Amino acid sequence: MNKQNFEQQFTSISDQIWEFAETRYQEFRSSALQADFLEKEGFTVTRNLGGIATAFSASFGSGHPVIGLLGEFDALPRMNQTADVPEKQADRPSAAGHGCGHNLLGTGTMEAACLIRDWLLQTHSEGTIIYFGCPAEEGGAGKAFLTRSGCFDGLDFALAWHPGSKTGLIKEALANVRVIFDFTGKSAHAAAHPELGRSALDACELMNVGVNYLREHVKSDARMHYAYLNDGGDAPNIVPASATLLYALRAPESAYVAELYERVGDVAKGAALMTGTKVSYRTVSAYADLLSVPAMEKLMMEAMQKAEKPEYTEADYAYAAQFAADENSSSIDTNILPADQTINLGSTDVGDVSWQIPTGLIGVATEATGCALHTWQIVAQGKSPLAHKGMHYAARILFAAAKKLYESPELCEQIQENYRAVKGKRNYHSMLPDSVKPGDF
Ligand SMILES: [Zn+2]
Numbered sequence: 001m002n003k004q005n006f007e008q009q010f011t012s013i014s015d016q017i018w019e020f021a022e023t024r025y026q027e028f029r030s031s032a033l034q035a036d037f038l039e040k041e042g043f044t045v046t047r048n049l050g051g052i053a054t055a056f057s058a059s060f061g062s063g064h065p066v067i068g069l070l071g072e073f074d075a076l077p078r079m080n081q082t083a084d085v086p087e088k089q090a091d092r093p094s095a096a097g098h099g100c101g102h103n104l105l106g107t108g109t110m111e112a113a114c115l116i117r118d119w120l121l122q123t124h125s126e127g128t129i130i131y132f133g134c135p136a137e138e139g140g141a142g143k144a145f146l147t148r149s150g151c152f153d154g155l156d157f158a159l160a161w162h163p164g165s166k167t168g169l170i171k172e173a174l175a176n177v178r179v180i181f182d183f184t185g186k187s188a189h190a191a192a193h194p195e196l197g198r199s200a201l202d203a204c205e206l207m208n209v210g211v212n213y214l215r216e217h218v219k220s221d222a223r224m225h226y227a228y229l230n231d232g233g234d235a236p237n238i239v240p241a242s243a244t245l246l247y248a249l250r251a252p253e254s255a256y257v258a259e260l261y262e263r264v265g266d267v268a269k270g271a272a273l274m275t276g277t278k279v280s281y282r283t284v285s286a287y288a289d290l291l292s293v294p295a296m297e298k299l300m301m302e303a304m305q306k307a308e309k310p311e312y313t314e315a316d317y318a319y320a321a322q323f324a325a326d327e328n329s330s331s332i333d334t335n336i337l338p339a340d341q342t343i344n345l346g347s348t349d350v351g352d353v354s355w356q357i358p359t360g361l362i363g364v365a366t367e368a369t370g371c372a373l374h375t376w377q378i379v380a381q382g383k384s385p386l387a388h389k390g391m392h393y394a395a396r397i398l399f400a401a402a403k404k405l406y407e408s409p410e411l412c413e414q415i416q417e418n419y420r421a422v423k424g425k426r427n428y429h430s431m432l433p434d435s436v437k438p439g440d441f
Contacts, residue, residue, distance in 0.1 A: 168337025325370025
């Protein structure tokens with residue numbers, strides 16, 4: 001099969017997943033599309049990985065090194081946007097959309113797995129490649145649950161990429177815990193019998209005010225943000241008896257996130273006390289910080305430089321210019337970020353994997369310059385030639401990095417040694433309570 005036809009298969013899969021736009025733990029069609037394809041391509045597929053219906057692995061080859069490729073395919077709620085339209089325009093406003101480019105993420109990673117399979121076959125090399133179809137990166141911490149189930153045991157290395165507007169290393173990510181706060185009050189006629197009512201909505205508002213004051217007294221790199229999971233009532237003349245908040249608490253280290261969890265919990269209890277309501281709260285997902293391994297980063301940097309770069313046409317630049325945030329710079333960022341800089345992703349559940357085995361993570365430009373993730377602009381560009389070209393480039397980079405590992409036992413040992421050194425005595429500690437199940441929102 002020639003290069004164009006080979007790549008076209010993945011372009012088509014990515015576009016289909018963009019259309020499916022399935023959110024966390026509901027990625028049934030996206031997951032099946034990828035698993036079925038890889039099975040036909042000669043991979044040994046294990047479905048229902050770690051007891052999660054939309055998780056799977058697809059393995060090819062034998063012996064060491066065993067390299068895991070981490071794919072994703074989940075979309076974001078209410079992010080629907082018409083493709084290629086450079087202004088906010090949703091065909092189905094309440095539908096989900098690929099605002100983080102995970103249609104490209106998982107599919108480009110699969111493409112890398114197929115490139116590696118071809119190379120293993122051609123060269124009769126020893127080594128195993130395993131593609132992981134990981135669900136629910138967005139809010140559901142799929143890989144943290146897969147880690148807990150031991151799904152990444154037996155790997156020697158893991159490689160992953162993330163779409164965005166820049167190409168470069170991702171060297172850090174924040175630890176993150178997601179907590180649901182349920183407030184329960186008492187309903188009453190808000191005008192006739194206000195004294196009988198206890199407003200759960202008031203409690204949420206006071207909690208948020210309290211947390212916003214708390215910001216002044218936490219470390220400057222901590223992040224605390226929230227969303228209302230329900231509407232906090234139906235009408236102003238009915239005192240809202242229930243209201244729910246979802247919080248994300250983040251910091252560079254898990255230990256500090258645990259401290260934030262305690263302090264924010266106290267604020268919630270205070271809000272309940274002030275309003276005469278009750279609060280209960282529970283962790284629904286948790287992400288570890290990312291362990292940076294300089295020897296792995298060196299490998300990834302070389303792979304980015306070595307892999308064949310995308311060729312952009314005038315039409316690509318003109319297309320990107322409609323979305324680019326900065327009119328003064330090129331509409332497509334074709335540079336590779338210097339090795340001492342990092343692309344900022346916020347948090348990622350790749351962090352949990354990075355505490356099990358040396359993990360290489362990079363960002364690859366698939367969007368116009370300056371476009372931020374989790375926006376309609378990303379959804380709009382998700383099926384464009386710009387996105388496809390970036391995705392194929394990402395596949396070539398992951399392939400180049402894996403090939404180097406298969407070819408060089410010395411390099412493998414060097415990275416393992418560096419990994420042991422940076423990890424030192426620090427142990428992985430997941431903030432997921434044992435009782436929490438994937439998707440238990
Ligand atoms: Zn993402």
